[in-house]
Amino acid sequence: MNEIKKIAVLTSGGDSPGMNAAVRAVVRTGIYEGYEMVGSLRGYHGLISGDVVPLHSRSVSNIIQRGGTILKSARCKAFYEKEGRKKAYDKMQSMGIDALVVIGGDGTFTGAKEFGKEFGVPIVGLPGTIDNDLFGTDYTIGYDTAVNTVMEAVDKLRDTAYSHDRLFIIEVMGRDAGFIALRSGIATGAEMILVPESPTYIAELLYMLEKDWKKNKTSGIIIVAEGDDSGGAMKVEREINDHFPDYETRVSILGHIQRGGSPSAMDRVLASRLGNAAIMTLKEGVSGVMLGLIDNKIEMTSFEKSIKHHQYINLELLDIARVLAI
Ligand code: ATP
Numbered sequence: 001m002n003e004i005k006k007i008a009v010l011t012s013g014g015d016s017p018g019m020n021a022a023v024r025a026v027v028r029t030g031i032y033e034g035y036e037m038v039g040s041l042r043g044y045h046g047l048i049s050g051d052v053v054p055l056h057s058r059s060v061s062n063i064i065q066r067g068g069t070i071l072k073s074a075r076c077k078a079f080y081e082k083e084g085r086k087k088a089y090d091k092m093q094s095m096g097i098d099a100l101v102v103i104g105g106d107g108t109f110t111g112a113k114e115f116g117k118e119f120g121v122p123i124v125g126l127p128g129t130i131d132n133d134l135f136g137t138d139y140t141i142g143y144d145t146a147v148n149t150v151m152e153a154v155d156k157l158r159d160t161a162y163s164h165d166r167l168f169i170i171e172v173m174g175r176d177a178g179f180i181a182l183r184s185g186i187a188t189g190a191e192m193i194l195v196p197e198s199p200t201y202i203a204e205l206l207y208m209l210e211k212d213w214k215k216n217k218t219s220g221i222i223i224v225a226e227g228d229d230s231g232g233a234m235k236v237e238r239e240i241n242d243h244f245p246d247y248e249t250r251v252s253i254l255g256h257i258q259r260g261g262s263p264s265a266m267d268r269v270l271a272s273r274l275g276n277a278a279i280m281t282l283k284e285g286v287s288g289v290m291l292g293l294i295d296n297k298i299e300m301t302s303f304e305k306s307i308k309h310h311q312y313i314n315l316e317l318l319d320i321a322r323v324l325a326i
Contacts, residue, residue: 006096010044010101011071016259025274039055044111048076085119098122129141131175145263158219161221166248169240170233178228188223192221205236206239274298
């Protein structure tokens with residue numbers, strides 16, 4: 001590996017709260033360690049088009065508390081092709097950029113893995129997604145904030161559910177993973193939590209409503225992960241209405257409010273630790289890895305592994321949630 005002098009940081013894929021805190025930590029640690037720091041705007045787009053800005057210590061002032069990403073994020077189609085990646089490499093060469101820190105999800109790391117292999121560019125990745133679905137870390141940057149956002153929304157909906165004796169069916173994000181649903185469901189005392197990792201049988205759901213819930217409760221909350229095999233909150237509501245026409249139900253699909261907002265303390269600290277470690281990892285000459293926090297220790301996982309393996313939810317928590325909802 002050639003000596004690294006100039007490092008670019010970028011955010012790619014969906015934005016998540018805490019990305020800014022990570023950018024700040026990368027930039028300030030980089031400057032502290034004597035590197036020249038720049039930011040590639042709109043993910044890999046910036047590398048291809050040369051849309052790259054210098055980043056100083058003051059460029060990242062006052063951003064630790066802001067959601068989204070000051071570097072903007074985008075999906076960059078050209079980077080899927082070798083030709084696009086070659087353009088990015090040529091541009092990097094012409095701008096004197098020697099290494100990259102990429103913050104994003106598994107797509108971002110797949111691109112980084114290819115790019116590193118093809119052109120020998122040193123790259124370190126940080127897990128930035130609200131979905132928590134990345135192998136190699138207990139928590140991704142943004143997940144805790146998203147769970148807290150859902151929790152606050154559900155608490156508010158529960159006030160109405162209680163006051164009007166209604167059953168609220170609330171759909172939350174997470175793509176094909178149930179992390180947000182499970183954690184927010186436990187935190188809000190949801191009566192039922194439907195996640196993709198555990199098959200949902202409508203008949204069983206109706207049975208539980210009939211036996212356990214209808215007799216004891218007049219209002220309730222069902223949390224449905226967007227990727228659950230029930231087909232989503234609207235479908236679940238239809239099934240319930242078909243079988244229990246006397247229930248008053250409402251659906252709430254929380255949507256993109258879950259992606260934004262000021263990051264929680266946990267996300268800010270996680271992002272700060274990982275951002276700092278990204279620079280130290282490059283300094284040590286290590287590349288092609290995602291950094292994560294496992295049992296409160298910073299650990300490296302190769303891009304290869306982090307992409308290939310899945311992060312599994314703790315299904316025991318589902319059982320606990322059922323017990324606590326009686
Ligand atoms: P999120 O979890 O929020 O979706 P992500 O990083 O998985 O984040 P993607 O849109 O899948 O989001 O990927 C981000 C970018 O990474 C893509 O727009 C593309 O530029 C690059 N990328 C993704 N997959 C590949 C691939 N197979 N080869 C090269 N580049 C890729």
